[in-house]
Amino acid sequence: MSDLTDAPRGPVVERVPAGDERLRLVCDDCGFIAYENPKIIVGAVVTHGDRYLLARRAIEPRKGFWTIPAGFMELNETAEAGAAREVWEEARARVTVGPLLGVYSLTHISQVHLIYRAEMIDADHAAGPESLEVALLTWDEIPWDDLAFPSVVWALEAQRRSVGRSDFAPEGAPERPHRPE
Amino acid sequence: MSDLTDAPRGPVVERVPAGDERLRLVCDDCGFIAYENPKIIVGAVVTHGDRYLLARRAIEPRKGFWTIPAGFMELNETAEAGAAREVWEEARARVTVGPLLGVYSLTHISQVHLIYRAEMIDADHAAGPESLEVALLTWDEIPWDDLAFPSVVWALEAQRRSVGRSDFAPEGAPERPHRPE
Numbered sequence: 284m285s286d287l288t289d290a291p292r293g294p295v296v297e298r299v300p301a302g303d304e305r306l307r308l309v310c311d312d313c314g315f316i317a318y319e320n321p322k323i324i325v326g327a328v329v330t331h332g333d334r335y336l337l338a339r340r341a342i343e344p345r346k347g348f349w350t351i352p353a354g355f356m357e358l359n360e361t362a363e364a365g366a367a368r369e370v371w372e373e374a375r376a377r378v379t380v381g382p383l384l385g386v387y388s389l390t391h392i393s394q395v396h397l398i399y400r401a402e403m404i405d406a407d408h409a410a411g412p413e414s415l416e417v418a419l420l421t422w423d424e425i426p427w428d429d430l431a432f433p434s435v436v437w438a439l440e441a442q443r444r445s446v447g448r449s450d451f452a453p454e455g456a457p458e459r460p461h462r463p464e
Numbered sequence: 465m466s467d468l469t470d471a472p473r474g475p476v477v478e479r480v481p482a483g484d485e486r487l488r489l490v491c492d493d494c495g496f497i498a499y500e501n502p503k504i505i506v507g508a509v510v511t512h513g514d515r516y517l518l519a520r521r522a523i524e525p526r527k528g529f530w531t532i533p534a535g536f537m538e539l540n541e542t543a544e545a546g547a548a549r550e551v552w553e554e555a556r557a558r559v560t561v562g563p564l565l566g567v568y569s570l571t572h573i574s575q576v577h578l579i580y581r582a583e584m585i586d587a588d589h590a591a592g593p594e595s596l597e598v599a600l601l602t603w604d605e606i607p608w609d610d611l612a613f614p615s616v617v618w619a620l621e622a623q624r625r626s627v628g629r630s631d632f633a634p635e636g637a638p639e640r641p642h643r644p645e
Contacts, residue, residue: 302523302593304553305538321537322501323576342483356502357486361569362576363636372485382633383567386578388542395504395543397567397576412483452563452631455544 321393325365326353327401328442329378334421335439336403338373338414340431347415348431351438352376353398354413366399374417375409378402383453384441387434398438400445502574506546507534508582509623510559515602516620517584519554519595521612528596529612532619533557534579535594547580555598556590559583564634565622568615579619581626 294308294317308317328351329336337349352373356365363380370378378401387396410417420426422443430436434456441454475489475498489498509532510517518530533554537546544561551559559582568577591598601607603624611617615637622635 318536319539320503321539321541323504355499356576358500358502358574359571360502361571361636362567363569386543386564386567388544390540390542393539395537395578450633453634455542 321388321395323356323362323365324353324394324396325356325362325369325399326351326396326438327366327370327378327380327399328384328438329370329374329376329401329403330442331403331406331419334419335425335442336370336374336376336408336417336419337425338410338417340413341410341415342413345431348429349426350431350435351398353396356397362397363399366397366401370401371411373411373414375411376407376417377404379404382445382449382451384445385434385438385455386453387437387456389434389456396434396438398434398441400442502569502576504537504543504546505534505575505577506537506543506550506580507532507577507619508547508551508559508561508580509565509619510551510555510557510582510584511623512584512587512600515600516606516623517551517555517557517589517598517600518606519591519598521594522591522596523594526612529610530607531612531616532579534577537578543578544580547578547582551582552592554592554595556592557588557598558585560585563626563630563632565626566615566619566636567634568618568637570615570637577615577619579615579622581623 294310294315296309296311297306298309299305300307300309300316338352339349340346352370354369356362367378367380370376381400384400385398408417445451475491475496477490477492478487479490480486481488481490481497519533520530521527533551535550548559548561551557562581565581566579589598626632
């Protein structure tokens with residue numbers, strides 16, 4: 284029997300692997316390299332007629348505030364299917380996913396948000412387990428002061444600008460233009 | 465001293481965590497949940513006048529085949545900055561990143577490719593460490609039979625269709641329309 288110092292320790296050493304240019308967490312026991320990359324959030328601005336589907340969050344962060352349905356993209360799904368899945372999980376609505384409204388790179392938390400425009404197939408909706416309540420609201424009824432995240436505002440406004448259009452470029456997060464680095 | 469059975473084992477047990485709906489790898493020692501999510505590839509179809517910047521891969525997979533500059537998005541960068549970084553790393557060219565040409569969800573490998581249109585600031589280019597050679601080729605000179613991946617073809621064709629346009633929807637991978645699942 285070996286003691287704890289010989290036990291597997293996992294990727295706990297910071298080093299630049301051969302052929303790489305960045306520090307990664309590596310495991311000295313098995314050579315495993317833990318590459319950490321940005322995560323994708325998929326979601327949708329969902330409408331039914333002139334109403335917007337919003338959910339009040341039952342979980343942190345920003346519990347009690349209103350959001351569009353969105354969450355972490357899962358393995359082996361398309362971004363569009365992931366957005367439809369999140370709408371179902373959080374707001375129990377079935378949608379047809381349309382064009383991409385926004386691609387928001389949130390560098391401080393290393394997330395890329397892919398937010399689509401989507402239309403409800405019928406008026407059915409209900410709170411999923413991560414929502415306190417779900418509502419179909421007109422533009423003027425949207426609780427602007429109680430939205431959970433800035434990206435919710437960006438996506439709602441992008442949807443508003445896109446009405447009547449189908450072939451348009453997704454917007455980015457409001458920030459400076461990108462130059463080579 | 466404790467024996468190996470008491471040593472940290474890392475996230476090696478498959479279980480559906482509380483409040484979740486999917487199997488995740490969890491650690492019974494510390495409660496850590498290893499969420500695995502799709503990874504983002506950022507890249508660009510880069511042009512200089514009527515010529516396309518292609519690189520011949522020095523690394524697997526598809527070593528020896530031609531590609532557009534693209535690679536894993538890194539933490540704390542925007543998608544556009546990541547695309548410009550990949551162009552520099554693989555083809556030593558400086559670019560201005562333009563509109564998004566394609567959002568390709570590759571479900572079998574759980575990757576989302578965000579491919580931008582980009583223009584070279586000048587004609588300078590050279591092989592980076594992951595490239596055997598780099599070339600500026602006219603459309604007719606592109607080695608179509610020796611391209612590394614299907615997504616390279618999709619992106620080049622999307623760029624071609626986008627010439628003269630600035631406000632257009634990015635294309636997806638060629639596949640069936642998305643319905644709620």
